[in-house]
Amino acid sequence: MAVAVVNNNDMPISSSAASASRVEVRSVWAHNLDEEFALIRSAVLFHPFVALDTEYPGVVVASKNPYCTLTLPQRYELIRANVEALRIVQVGLTLSDAAGNLPCAIYNDGTCVSYVWEFNFRDFDISRDCYAPSSVELLKANGIDFQKNQVWGIDSCRFAQHLATSGLLSFGIFLPSPGLPSKAPMISPS
Numbered sequence: 001m002a003v004a005v006v007n008n009n010d011m012p013i014s015s016s017a018a019s020a021s022r023v024e025v026r027s028v029w030a031h032n033l034d035e036e037f038a039l040i041r042s043a044v045l046f047h048p049f050v051a052l053d054t055e056y057p058g059v060v061v062a063s064k065n066p067y068c069t070l071t072l073p074q075r076y077e078l079i080r081a082n083v084e085a086l087r088i089v090q091v092g093l094t095l096s097d098a099a100g101n102l103p104c105a106i107y108n109d110g111t112c113v114s115y116v117w118e119f120n121f122r123d124f125d126i127s128r129d130c131y132a133p134s135s136v137e138l139l140k141a142n143g144i145d146f147q148k149n150q151v152w153g154i155d156s157c158r159f160a161q162h163l164a165t166s167g168l169l170s171f172g173i174f175l176p177s178p179g180l181p182s183k184a185p186m187i188s189p190s
Contacts, residue, residue: 019190023102024115029152036117037162040095043103045166047095055090055123055139057084058132086126086131088156089144093168122153 028036044050061081063070070078094116097104102114126136126146140146163169 020096022113024113026117027120028117028154028168029155030158031152032121033119033154033158037166038168040093040117040168041097047097047101049096049098051092051094051096052166053092053094054088055092055144056086056128057089057126057139058086058135060085060130060132063153065087069106076171087129088121089124089139089146089149090121091119091159093119120149121156121159122150122158125150148182155170 026036027040059082061078063074063078067075067078102116104112104114106112124131124146136146
């Protein structure tokens, strides 16, 4: 049995995507960021499992040793060094319930369409910022338009503000994985 909630646009959101006929990738830009986060806040109530995928313009900090020989802390530090050296291009977001069902929008004709999001950022400037040329070519070949991102993209600080109030982040106890350095503060539930 599907439970429906209504978002700010009066579009019912089903808690089960079992009857969905297709998955829609919702492209998020600066002009529709508020609207999409309103939809996310509605959907996360019934779809509390969150998956994120980030796109950066390559790897610019490399290890002298093969990656497979690095310890977990060394791998973490290598990834962190690349994230700090680069600017974000895109973030993919998928929500699901415990059974793996995606949020589903029910339209007037009864069609149910599941959805995921892609957030397009303006922070990366190909004429100024560090990047790996082969990675940028791969991103272009897969539909990233860097000029469009510069004009229409989301400022990452504005995204962070929305993210903090979206219900996607857990502000409970942070338990780091064994062997990884912990830089995050321990927060106890109130």
